[in-house]
Amino acid sequence: MKSRSQFALLGTRRFLPFFVTQLLGAFNDNVFKQSLILAILYKLSLAADPALLVNICALLFILPFFLFSALGGQFGEKFAKDALIRAIKLAEIVIMAIGAAGFLLNLLPLMFLALFGMGVHSALFGPVKYSILPQALRDDELVGGNALVEMGTFLAILGGTIGAGVLMSSDGYAHWVGAAVVSVAVLGYLSSRGIPRVAAALPGLELDWNIFRQSWRILRMGLGQRPSVSRSLVGNSWFWFLGAIYLTQIPTYAKSLLFGDEGVVTLILTVFSVGIALGSALCEKLSGHKVEIGLVPFGSFGLSLFGILLWWHSGGFPQAAEPHTWLQVLGVPQAWLILGDVLGLGVFGGFYIVPLYALIQSRTREDERARVIAANNILNALLMVLSAIVSILLLTVAGLSIPQLFLVVSLMNIAVNAYIFKIVPEFGMRFLIWLLGHSVYRVEHRGLERIPEEGAALLVCNHVSYVDALLIGGAVRRPVRFVMYYKIYRMPVLNFVFRTAGTVPIAGRSEDLLIYDAAFKRIAEYLRNGELVCIFPEGKLTLDGEIGEFKAGVERVLEENPVPVIPLALQGLWGSFFSRDPQKGIFRRLWSRVGLVAGEPLEADAGRAVMRERVVELRGELR
Known part of the structure; x- marks a missing residue:
């Protein structure tokens, strides 16, 4: 039986409207968030330290995942997923209207409020986003579907990053940003109307509105799954710890280490996003259309290797009287080594994360899947908040440079994944099997x-x-x-x-x-x-x-x-x-x-x- 390409899913109604909806949501998140970061770094006259405000942005976006993921998991089990997605997309339009007003009125608190609102939107959408896939796809399509979602997400990050850079380069950036984020939110709602009906997995579930009590219960449910699932949750969240550090520090890295302008920030984030998309797309081919967790140790090794190389290749970049443009940066041979390291981080990140998501989905019960994914989101949030705290402590208290921070987390990655692979030796076993079949x-x-x-x-x-x-x-x-x-x-x-x-x-x-x-x-x-x-x-x-x-x-x-x-x-x-x-x-x-x-x-x-x-x-x- 010949397997079809994962891209054939884009021609099906059971996948395409959902794919477009989640892609537009991720795109809008990043247009707004990146525009806000660039405004703080380059446009607004602020008394506070810009680097501190950038880390506050990361905290404001991540905190709702900790607070509201449990509620999102309950919603994902109790209600029909297609209707729930449409309701969440309507809320996005309101949130983005608030964000647009913040840009137009030059009010940073209003922008922060909208950023927090988008975090709430994403926290509620996440459990539905990943729990809907096993209901809409066949078993042999699950890896390909996840790969497309991850590829689309990071291409959306890429598009949002580039879009934000283009919008912020204009003198009238506030009007352009406001119009863009509201328009994309409207398009996201319209595309969600094409998602076929997906029945509720547990319509009789009684909602618990105590977010702290339910967050604890759902987190215990997730970590109480069989070891292969519970440690996959840990590995998944660790990836977002690493990703949050890299994505948060790259703008400051580009400005302070490469002496670049907004275009250099966009260039590095573009390379990183392309790497993730490429790694995700290759996963289906390398895994033979099945959930192949043997790719996870391979991805982990690459994340550490290229993180260490990024530290090694940073430093001593030539300065200029004016900030470098992205074309001027490409004229420096050292920059190609740095971009190669960033691309490697992205590719191996795709090898690491796609099989973990597919394993979590395939090995959890249908009536628990949304809540297990909500537990994953809570754990993600905890690790991403921790990443912001660790970054602030190491950069401001310990006095490390950003490249030294990258080195520390790369070495930490070796220790964390050694623990995961020891507890669940199936990862190492499947890696040896995969290596034999591909060498x-x-x-x-x-x-x-x-x-x-x-x-x-x-x-x-x-x-x-x-x-x-x-x-x-x-x-x-x-x-x-x-x-x-x-x-x-x-x-x-x-x-x-x-x-x-x-x-x-x-x-x-x-x-x-x-x-x-x-x-x-x-x-x-x-x-x-x-x-x-x-x-x-x-x-x-x-x-x-x-x-x-x-x-x-x-x-x-x-x-x-x-x-x-x-x-x-x-x-x-x-x-x-x-x-x-x-x-x-x-x-x-x-x-x-x-x-x-x-x-x-x-x-x-x-x-x-x-x-x-x-x-x-x-x-x-x-x-």
């Missing part, structure tokens, strides 16, 4: 839709190499419990992956009766719990590339647990480094194309001879 081999899949989405089933496959289980586990959307010869199970490095995946070690009856009996008991437990179990019925790796006789153990499993049997065949692995081919070499068949093929399900009483015959047919001549 040593190029894996093609056929017929995997025959593997049931729910319920127990037994997968039977030929055994060609030491990494067969990794390749199968990386291809199948559901978790797979493998039955594996105990000596392979105990191999260094691979043992970490096998233990994390719940692999069942097995030995021959004559080798170790305890391991043999324990294996069948654990297999039965997995199948009773409705899980997928994969067994290699040959009992050992092939010595000549051919498929050996299937052992009687597979029939014993099915006698005790009569579940459907899905025949699988691995193609093209014989002769690779991890096979037992005597002619193999380290570089022989490196980056070779291998295949994994699934056949039609068989009845539990089909017999091992029939199973072997089907596997032989599926493999064909390609060993």
Whole structure:
């Protein structure tokens, strides 16, 4: 079954109006917020320290996420999501009218009030924004949909940043900003009217208007989810801690370190936003249209690497009598290194955040999803408020420079993600599987839709190499419990992956009766719990590339647990480094194309001879 591009979703009514609505909302947020920051830095005559006022802007926008996300989560469960989005978009028009008045009257308190209002708007919209996707999209569209939303969000940040720079460059900037933000709010409401009806997940929910009590309850609900979800919430919020620091400090960095004007601020934010959009767009291709959390450690590594490089490449930038324009900055070779670091931060940020959002959505119950996402938003807000406090303390109290701040948070990123990956080793396991499937081999899949989405089933496959289980586990959307010869199970490095995946070690009856009996008991437990179990019925790796006789153990499993049997065949692995081919070499068949093929399900009483015959047919001549 050939997968369509994620961009095909933009041609569907179930996704396009929502996508346009959320994109316009993100665009408007950033036009207003960036215009306010540029007004503080370059336009308004103020007695207060501009850097302090910029950090106050960050606090005012973030604080509502802490205060009102719980209410947004409750609204997202109780009311039809399409109607709720339209109501929120109507409120945006009023908020932006207040903001426009603030610019026209040159009243900073009124601008701050509108900024706080937009924070409230976003806090209420966020839980609906992410909980609507699993209801509107199929499972194999979820990563692509999230990637488009993240790409659209950061392109909206880019557009809003550029738009704010253009609007603020005019002498009549107040009129242009006011007209723009109100007009975009109206367009957002009009696009929301095209969103199809999405029923309430929990219409009987009783609203709790005590925002502090409900915030605590929802936060406990989110952090009380299974470890893969709860730590994904932590990882997601940590990303926004990092992102808030970078996005908040970039205007001051451009002015004080690169000695640039408003155009330089726009240039750096543009590169960062393009990086996020590019990383998000690549996620679907790199993940094979499924939720692939193996990209998260990859993204984390890149965030630290490019944060450290940004610190390394900053400093000593040439000054001039007048602030540099963006074209003058591009004429300095050092600037290209800095922009490359910013682009790398964006790309790897996309690799990090998109799989986390998709995992949270796919592994939470529908009637809890909006509240779990609200918990995520509360945690995001706490971390973003903390980011502003940490920035103020490190920059003003500790006396660090902005590049030194970037270095500190990059080193902190290593520690935080090491904790997450230790608590949930599935991240590290999936990374190793993903790396294997995108470095040593190029894996093609056929017929995997025959593997049931729910319920127990037994997968039977030929055994060609030491990494067969990794390749199968990386291809199948559901978790797979493998039955594996105990000596392979105990191999260094691979043992970490096998233990994390719940692999069942097995030995021959004559080798170790305890391991043999324990294996069948654990297999039965997995199948009773409705899980997928994969067994290699040959009992050992092939010595000549051919498929050996299937052992009687597979029939014993099915006698005790009569579940459907899905025949699988691995193609093209014989002769690779991890096979037992005597002619193999380290570089022989490196980056070779291998295949994994699934056949039609068989009845539990089909017999091992029939199973072997089907596997032989599926493999064909390609060993």
